Amino acid sequence: HEMGHAMHSNYSNEAQPYIYAGYKIFVAEVASTCNEILLMEYLLKNTTDKKERAYLLNHYLDSFKGTVYRQTQFAEYEMLTNKMYEEGESLTADNLSSTYLELNKKYYGSDIVSDEQIAYEWAKIPHFYYNFYVYQYATSYCAAFSVAHKILEEGAPAVERYKKFLSGGCSMAPVTGGRLNNRIDKKAAALTLFRQSCSFLYGSYKYVLSFLFQLNQKININHICHKTNQACNECVSVDTASSTQNCYRKYPI
Numbered sequence: 001h002e003m004g005h006a007m008h009s010n011y012s013n014e015a016q017p018y019i020y021a022g023y024k025i026f027v028a029e030v031a032s033t034c035n036e037i038l039l040m041e042y043l044l045k046n047t048t049d050k051k052e053r054a055y056l057l058n059h060y061l062d063s064f065k066g067t068v069y070r071q072t073q074f075a076e077y078e079m080l081t082n083k084m085y086e087e088g089e090s091l092t093a094d095n096l097s098s099t100y101l102e103l104n105k106k107y108y109g110s111d112i113v114s115d116e117q118i119a120y121e122w123a124k125i126p127h128f129y130y131n132f133y134v135y136q137y138a139t140s141y142c143a144a145f146s147v148a149h150k151i152l153e154e155g156a157p158a159v160e161r162y163k164k165f166l167s168g169g170c171s172m173a174p175v176t177g178g179r180l181n182n183r184i185d186k187k188a189a190a191l192t193l194f195r196q197s198c199s200f201l202y203g204s205y206k207y208v209l210s211f212l213f214q215l216n217q218k219i220n221i222n223h224i225c226h227k228t229n230q231a232c233n234e235c236v237s238v239d240t241a242s243s244t245q246n247c248y249r250k251y252p253i
Contacts, residue, residue: 068138
């Protein structure tokens with residue numbers, strides 16, 4: 001991830017004068033997350049162990065969740081708290097925590113337990129303490145996913161377009177730089193570009209998820225009961241723990 005940032009900065013610094021070398025926030029996480037995706041695809045391609053593949057696929061799905069869904073939740077939290085300030089509401093710890101808790105419930109639904117402690121998670125997110133930043137983890141990951149797969153499919157031509165994007169700094173608008181990778185007509189709107197990337201990402205997420213389910217069925221992964229430390233075959237949710245084998249959390253062996 002961080003090597004992607006270093007590579008982006010290096011290409012921009014070498015190609016652009018100082019005044020244009022700093023790339024825009026909107027594309028700041030493209031190179032970092034593109035590196036993550038390329039590494040994951042490499043690991044999936046080269047592993048021969050089914051359980052390792054299952055682990056990698058699960059990690060891949062968690063990247064989708066953590067970089068797109070969760071960061072979108074964070075961005076909405078920033079929007080809501082800024083709106084509170086604009087409307088003259090006091091930004092007390094209680095107000096900030098209750099807003100975060102309600103948003104967490106909204107995003108994860110009734111099937112996930114939102115305990116009282118999660119209300120305080122906002123306080124440990126460093127990005128909340130400076131400029132409005134987190135939204136572009138989601139936009140950048142969508143773009144990076146498309147870029148990475150074009151590199152894997154096309155090879156050298158896509159790599160050269162990607163290098164040109166990395167070398168752009170802030171000498172061009174972020175969407176223009178993105179078009180270098182996605183071959184979008186110059187007249188296309190930024191919204192069209194983003195929708196196409198999101199659509200591709202969502203389709204890929206469903207494919208990875210279905211593949212993981214099929215793989216788990218083939219290898220019949222057992223789980224260890226969190227409480228008894230014994231192998232068991234049924235997954236039991238937290239709220240039914242007391243009535244079913246005292247097993248309320250499972251970890252793959």
